[in-house]
Amino acid sequence: MGYENLISTQELQHHLGDPNWVVVDCRFSLADTERGRRDYLCDHIPGAVYGHLDEDLSGLIIPGQTGRHPLPIINDFCRTLSSWGISNESQVVTYDDASGAIAARLWWMMLWLGHDSVALLDGGWQLWAAEGHPVSSGDEKRDETVFTPRPRPELAVSASEVDRLRTDPDFKLVDTRGAKRYRGEVEPIDPVAGHIPGALSAPYKDNLNSTGRFLPPDELRKRYCTTLGDTSPDKMVFYCGSGVTAAHSMVAMSRAGLGVGKLYPGSWSEWITDPERPVGRA
Numbered sequence: 001m002g003y004e005n006l007i008s009t010q011e012l013q014h015h016l017g018d019p020n021w022v023v024v025d026c027r028f029s030l031a032d033t034e035r036g037r038r039d040y041l042c043d044h045i046p047g048a049v050y051g052h053l054d055e056d057l058s059g060l061i062i063p064g065q066t067g068r069h070p071l072p073i074i075n076d077f078c079r080t081l082s083s084w085g086i087s088n089e090s091q092v093v094t095y096d097d098a099s100g101a102i103a104a105r106l107w108w109m110m111l112w113l114g115h116d117s118v119a120l121l122d123g124g125w126q127l128w129a130a131e132g133h134p135v136s137s138g139d140e141k142r143d144e145t146v147f148t149p150r151p152r153p154e155l156a157v158s159a160s161e162v163d164r165l166r167t168d169p170d171f172k173l174v175d176t177r178g179a180k181r182y183r184g185e186v187e188p189i190d191p192v193a194g195h196i197p198g199a200l201s202a203p204y205k206d207n208l209n210s211t212g213r214f215l216p217p218d219e220l221r222k223r224y225c226t227t228l229g230d231t232s233p234d235k236m237v238f239y240c241g242s243g244v245t246a247a248h249s250m251v252a253m254s255r256a257g258l259g260v261g262k263l264y265p266g267s268w269s270e271w272i273t274d275p276e277r278p279v280g281r282a
Helices: 009-014 035-042 074-083 103-112 124-130 159-165 179-183 217-228 246-255 267-271
Strands: 021-025 091-095 118-121 172-175 236-239
Touching: 009 124, 091 103, 091 124, 103 118, 103 246, 118 124, 159 236, 159 267, 172 217, 217 236, 217 246, 236 246, 236 267
Parallel strands: 021 091, 091 118, 172 236
Antiparallel strands: none
């Protein structure tokens, strides 16, 4: 049985060199989109390949139609996974230096394509380095293999579906950005501030303790059960600014034993491309 939500640094070190394990470094900065690659080339977990959020984990941006990080075409992304040496039998581990906020994107995408053996490194790069685990440098390559997708389209919802279900009492729409962005008080990235009307605010950073590690499963369960109320976990829909950090809350849901819910991949940056869609501020 593989690792399916989080993995510790000690557990990962035990499997370094295992040919069936693939580690993907997802460090990335919106302010400097090449910083993550530079940091990877400087030092990274031995054997790790690099996954760039814009180039590898996202598709083509269509101005006025898509959000900032649309999902890639499935066949294109499967070629990327195959080039990284990921097969349907691989245990995938993903990490970043942002407490999982970026790496969670790859975690969710693997689930979306039907691959359950994927885990986020709890504590990320900072903890790995602080504990003195081994590191490597340079660009690493793995032998190419074949990844065959088994898509789970039910894990994603479109803008039109969000517009319908945001007023459906059987569903809960959850905004995982910071509370000030949700209320529309600030908006550092997108041209319109606010949230999707009907959404609840539950910032993904509240999944973490003061050291940047995930809260224990029982605390996460308490948090999300409070948010869920009487709603079934599979009817919880998460969004953020561009469909990246919302996946962090889905990792937390999985860690809490509640399933993963659904993701609105286009998220706020796609929602606001249509001026007819309503905007909430509070």
